[in-house]
Amino acid sequence: MNEIIKNIIYYYSLGMFLYFLIVNLLYIIVIVISLDRLKKTVKINSGDITAVSDYTKPISILVPAYNEQATIVNSIQSLLALDYPQFEIIVVNDGSKDSTLHEVISYYNLRRIDVELNNQVPSERIRGVYSSFDRPNLVVVDKENGGKADALNAGINVSRFPLFCAIDADSFIERKALIKVAKPFLKYPETIASGGIVRIANGCNIENGRLIKASLPKKMVERFQVIEYFRAFLTSRVGWESLNSLLIISGAFGLFRKSAVIKVGGYKKTIGEDMELILRLHKAYIKEKIPYKISFASDAVCWTQAPDNLKGLKSQRIRWHRGLIDSMLRHKEMLLNPRYGKVGMLSMSYFCFVEMLGPVIEILGYIVLGMAIYYGILSNVVIYIFLMAFLFGVLFSYSGILLEQLSYKRYRSIVDICSLFFYSLFEQVGYRQITVWWRFSAFLNFKEGSKQWGSIQRKSFTKGS
Template sequence: MANLIVSIRFYNYMILGYFLTICSIYLVLNIISFKAIRKYTHKITHIELKNVFRFSNTKPISLIVPAYNEGNTIIDSTKAFLQLEYPEFQIIVVNDGSKDDTLDKLITHFSMKKVHFGVIENLNTKPLRGVYMSSKYPSLIVLDKENGGKADAINAGINISKNPLICVVDADSILERDCLLKIAHPFMENENTIAVGGIVRIANGCKVKYGRVLEIGPPKSWLGKIQVVEYLRAFLFGRTGFDSLNAMLIISGAFGCFKREALIKVGGYKSDSLGEDMEIVVKMHEIIRKNNPKARITFVPDPICWTLVPENFPSLRSQRIRWQKGTVQSLGLHKKLFLNPKYGWVGLLAFPYFTIFEMFGPIIEFSGYVIVILSYLLRITDVSFVVVFFTAAVLYGIVLSILSVILEEMSFRKYPKGVHLFILFCASVLENLGYRQLLTWWRFQAMVEYLFGARSWGKIEKKGFTVL
């Protein structure tokens, strides 16, 4: 019995150390991110972006939009894509066997007609059913194919594309007009850049007109408001910080840009992947950076993609279950990167971080909450330890979330109204008082399901944008 008590106390302190470590890592990333964002905002000016139009080395972009049952948002999104500012780009909407009116809406609204189009199949995909082009919008192509999943749809778009840069964006997203200019900039600055990720912000609560976000505001539900803070922390802190170390391990599936030749070289997206956005980036590190240590996968905090997030618990659970399973699958497929110095900070820092804190984190956190509470109830530990534990687990998290909002206000001021900032500060508190613990439980469930062979997830309810 005495040995059991000693073991439980040791585990309690180990869990406390875990929370202190992860929060301290976040704090360091905050500092690195703040410096990097300040440097970025001083470097990128509107005048500089205008000059991009005159650069002779501006590379044409193919914007690939995989769409499955996106009838609620596809017209608004496509309108926004057509208004983007860039010297030369095409839009390839890939209808992945939708069961709703996605294809019909595209054909009707944009006057599409079926054409014969030669496709070189560099990547294997499900069979194509037709290619449509618009007489009104020559830069718009709609590709209709059998359902094969998001990764398969992207690969089909890559096959039909002829441009050197591929930008992948979700169909339920809206890009700001200068988005392509900003995300293409790193490719012009450094020829070794093979992929660039941009920041994703939440469109719930924003007002959209003619395919543009005209009025920014927080979502109506507290579940949506909390996700605003969560996304700010994940992108402004996490990805900016890792980018400063050239250790980016994930580019959001909602918005990312890649060299086409790099995508072809690694075999495109893995069609049976649960998290294609992470898997493609990790695969690029493993295959391309192994032969070219100078290859760079980077992140820019300004090219904005507005996307809709779930505002009900069943849909949010399905989303996070998929994300967790995708993370586990991607890390497992490329485990040779773990602590491998050949891959620089990716192998020595980013991969171990994701393995410990993202893959095994839910198990550690969930067991920590349970054992600490039971230890207190069984009088194995005292109240002072419980206070210290929850201070590390909760209060530290609140501080970091509030810092995310402050960094956003100091850098980009997308929420300039005082009432909006107050709401986000409140959401920063609520995020750590139940929401984070709920996510831990869902991610723990995902780990258990994945270990026992379950690869599916539930449905995600999709709603349209709020149109003025």
């Protein structure tokens, strides 16, 4: 029996070693690509005198809102102050149970208006539309609850302009972010979607929906998330965008060609509606052999509230991973399918075998480690695996921080920068294992997972929020 267990441990350890080796080599390649891409992007942007022109298309900003009374007015204030030639703001109240609708109507003195709806994508019944003479570019839609995807569809049906930007109600974008995220549509006519970078607002000095100074939050759990966001956006998304194989544009800040989204049927009611939409866009345009581009604007910044406690973080991470699983299953025919080119062969493979199945493989690795210690057969291979996982984890965190400092330098305090490097060490011990377990648990009750709104407790955007 001991011999069988020993063989299981040995061969699984060997398999894990090869898996981590391949994955880490892939990470290094992506980091190198991202570094080169960011250097070029920063150089181009620093000398780019193009801003707006007669060719700049007007944008409909869609803000789906469910129980967002704490932040909704601040969010609208920041959006109204955006530097962009022509835009409208459409706040979609998705049957909130709090005073979200009342807060907006009261603050902006809105009245009910008659609107002819263009139902091009499905959504729940719209109960009323509100606007005012003072703010003609602000529209509030009140509808029956249907989830975030349904709220976005309702916004699309009410919108007037050829491009729409989806922004979370608990987020705000920088004054010139809309111009920056729209640039790919000016430079590349085949662009159908463009995403911005999402940064954590916790701890920052924010006044009237405007960032005054970027600072690190105080809590350890929040600082770990700052590091995670650097890795996700400045390495992963920059790298995949360079291959035109980006599979996700954050639901917090994304710009889309409305005709393209309508072409694929709008948003679907799923927990991972942002990734699922991008996969459908890839699939449709590749099948029909239509040239297209899905871009990532690393200088277009959206600031969002992150969970400041483990309970909120757990809910968020389980929801995110269920969304990933759901999207992968819905479009499994694209996986390793040469018909879909780099999207099917590279990015789908990465998201399936690394992002989706990675937590399962890692949890099994911890079990193998425990068995090896229990039976007294801990081999060098097992030790190398976990040492490699720790060192490469730190390396990738450091890479994300360095890419930030080499490019945009939003955190200028030496203390903040040193703190990020310091916390990167501790992120790999304890925090990583907790988040891996949460992602693994998303598999255990996946079918029971909610396909509706997921939320954290919102706080008003105030100084040092």
